[in-house]
Amino acid sequence: MAETLPVDADSKGDTLETITITKDEVDTTGDDDLNETSWIVKANQIEYSIRRNYATNVISTSKYTLITFIPKNLFIQFTRVANLYFLILLILQVIPQITSLTPITTAIPLLLVLGITAIKDLYDDIKRHQSDNTVNNRTAYVVEPANPRTAVPW
Numbered sequence: 316m317a318e319t320l321p322v323d324a325d326s327k328g329d330t331l332e333t334i335t336i337t338k339d340e341v342d343t344t345g346d347d348d349l350n351e352t353s354w355i356v357k358a359n360q361i362e363y364s365i366r367r368n369y370a371t372n373v374i375s376t377s378k379y380t381l382i383t384f385i386p387k388n389l390f391i392q393f394t395r396v397a398n399l400y401f402l403i404l405l406i407l408q409v410i411p412q413i414t415s416l417t418p419i420t421t422a423i424p425l426l427l428v429l430g431i432t433a434i435k436d437l438y439d440d441i442k443r444h445q446s447d448n449t450v451n452n453r454t455a456y457v458v459e460p461a462n463p464r465t466a467v468p469w
Contacts, residue, residue, distance in 0.1 A: 375447055377447060384437065388436055389429070405422055452468065455469045
C-alpha cells in the first residue's frame with residue numbers, strides 16, 4: 316500500500332497545481348538515509364535539476380535555422396500537390412521524345428511560386444525568431460525565503 320502526499324509542483328511549465336505522488340514514484344537514488352516511512356522530495360534545487368537534465372524555459376516557435384531553411388522549405392513546398400504536379404511536368408518536359416514544349420514554360424512559373432513562397436516563409440520565420448528572443452529575454456521573478464522577490468533572466 317503506497318502512501319500519498321500532496322505536493323505543490325510546476326507541471327510541464329504550467330501554473331502551480333497540487334499533485335499527489337506515491338513513494339513508488341519518488342526517485343530515491345543515492346539517498347541512503349531513507350526508510351520505509353519517509354522519503355525526500357526535491358523542489359527548487361538547481362544542482363539537482365541540472366544533474367537530472369530537466370527542460371529549460373526557452374521558447375522556440377520558429378520552423379527553420381540557417382542550415383535547414385532551403386531543404387526543409389523545399390520539402391514542405393513539394394508536399395503541396397500543385398507544386399509536385401508542376402515538378403513532375405517539368406521533369407517530363409526535359410525528355411525530348413515525349414514533349415513538344417520547352418521546359419522553360421513550366422520552370423518559370425514553378426520557380427516563381429517557389430521563390431515567392433520561400434520569401435514569405437523566411438519573413439515569417441524571422442519574425443518568429445524575434446518574438447522568441449523577446450519572450451526568452453523577459454525578466455522573471457523568483458520568490459525565495461531569504462529574499463521575497465528577486466528579478467532574474469527568464
